[in-house]
Amino acid sequence: MSERPAAETAVGGPVGGPGGAEPKQRLHPLTPLLKGARALVVIIAALSWQTLGSLGLGWFAAIVVAALIGYVVLSAVSWYFTGYQVVGRELRIHEGLVFRRTRAIPLERLQAVEVVRPLLAQLTGLAELRLEVVGGGKTEAPLAFLTVAESRALRERLLVLAGKASAAAHTEPVAGEAPAPHVPHERPIHAVTNRDLLISQLLTPQTLLLPFGVAFVVVQFAFEATWSFIAIASTLTAMAGVVLQPVRRILADWNFRLAHQDDALRLRGGLLETRSQTVPLNRLQAVGATWPLLWxxxxxxxxxxxVAGIAAPNAGDDAGGGRLLPVGDPETARRVLAEALPGVTLDGIEFTPTPRRARWLHPIEWRVLGAGMTDQVVAHRQGVLTRQVLVVPFARIQSVRVHRGPLQRRLGLATVYADTAGGPSVAARDRDLNEAWALAATLAERSRAARSVPAAH
Structure with missing residues (x-):
């Protein structure tokens, strides 16, 4: 993302389309109200239970209302001076009252455009457009909010200009007319049943331990008459935090559907917030498979x-962007993986275990650790309670390195890492030293050969 003075907007950059640079577009007029409603929860959470207990309900409500009004006013001013336009192969976003600023996002860096509809946006018929670009640590320049038709039309147009969709399917709009949204052909792959999704999240440690937490609160309340409202509310809030991850996964993956469209995978799902995301297959860096213990x-x-350029979710929480299959059996996983990495199956990867002397470094996990290769990919296996496999195509390997710690040198072991561009690394952990050097040479050779072959997608 780059920043430019606003004065460059009128004269800088190539002309966008046959009719010249298009006029600056504003977001939907309801944007300030929706942002204010979204901020209400944040304001209340920031004030906390202690503030309610010390000030009383009346003053607490007055502070919340004052903060909310101030936020809505600032949002309205921001909305008035915010606009966007497509100029050539750039998306430009203008904002600022005193200091005008224009953010120019080159569309060749664009990796994915996601249409998101939070609950309030669904009730008002609006949507939010989120952009993922190469090297972005977070979502770039979210456009919130637009109408659903505007967001879908803009999404298709940006993907076409970025070369992520079929250019033959795009028709340049006539000057003065709104571009007609293009709906490419989709081939459904899989739809997760909500019943399986609910059962899968019931089979998690957080959910199984919840009854014990509730029983603890009931017992404490029964035997400790001095418990205050603040103490009870704080305990219940802590318990809610424990089950937050399963709940987030249910909300994010409700009615999850996966389809193939124009050399990309389309992911849709969500209950309170619906999401429609495109994962270009030519940007797919790796695929991870996870077998939780209770599943x-x-x-x-x-x-x-x-996926390269798409911000990773929070550690330990893969709800949200990047999920290919929230829950499924081996046959479904095989069908989904065949769409993401044609010709690759998890059963077809033969893992070689670590030497027995690696047990000094990993007394429990050493029997599970393993690495393997096929003609297309390299993979590693790890995890005792939660089994994990990471698969990386040779064409996505950016560098290969061999690491030896002090204990590894003493035991004659080494770890080989195959790094991707901004994604995870395959780690062949604690291999015999001679095997590690041979593996590193093989990975370097195969990655060079794979990158020299034109991509299938």
Whole structure:
């Protein structure tokens, strides 16, 4: 993302379209009210239970209302001076009252455009456009809010200009007319049933331990008559935080659907906030498979895509962007993986275990650790309670390195890392030293050969 003075807007950059640079567009007029409603929860949470207890309900409500009015006023001013336009192969976003600023996002850096509809946006018929660009640590320049038709039309136009969609399917709009949204052909791959999603999140440690937490609160309340409202509310808030991750996954993956469209995968889902995301196959860096301990009785697993330029979710929480399969059986996972990495199956990867002397470094996990290769990918396996496999195509490997710590040198072991561009690294951990050097040479050779072959997508 780059910043330019606003004066460059009128004369800088190539002309966008046959009719010249298009006029600056504003966001929807309801944007300040929706942002204010969204900020209400944040304001109340920031004031905390202690503030309510010390000030009383009346003053607490007055502070909340005053803060909310101030936020809505600032949002209205920001909305008035905010606009966007497509100029050539750039998306420019103008903002600022005293200091005018224009953010120019080159569309060749664009990796994905996501249409998101929070609950309030669904009630008002609006949507939010989120952009993912190469090297971005977070979502770039979210456009909130637009009408659903505007957001979908702009999304398709940006993807076409960025070369992420079929250019033949795009028709330049006539000057003065709104561009007609293009709906490319989609081939459905899989739809997760909400019943399986709910059961999968019931089979998590957080959910299974929740009854014990509730029982603890009830017992404490029964035997400690001095418990105040603040103490009870704080305890319940802490318990809610424990189950936050399963709840987030249910809300994010409700009605999850996966489809193939124009050399990309389309991911849709969500309950309170619906999301429509495009994952270009030519930016797919790796695919991770996870088998949680409590899912093994049903032979369930989940798949996640690691995509270049798309911000990773919070550590330990893969709800949200990048999920390919929230929950499914081995046959479903095989079908989904075949769409993401054609010709690759998890069963077809033969993992070589670590030497027995690696048990000095990993007394419990050494039997599980393993690395393997096929003609297309390299993969590693790890995890005792939660089994994990990471698969990386040779063409996505950016560098190969061999690491030896003090204990590894003493045991004659080494770890080989195959790094991707901004994504995860395959780690062949604690291999025999000679095997590690041979593996590193093989990975470097195969990655060079794979990058020299034109991509299939």
């Amino acid at each position: 093994r009785g049903k032979r369930w697993l989940r798949l996640r895509a690691h």
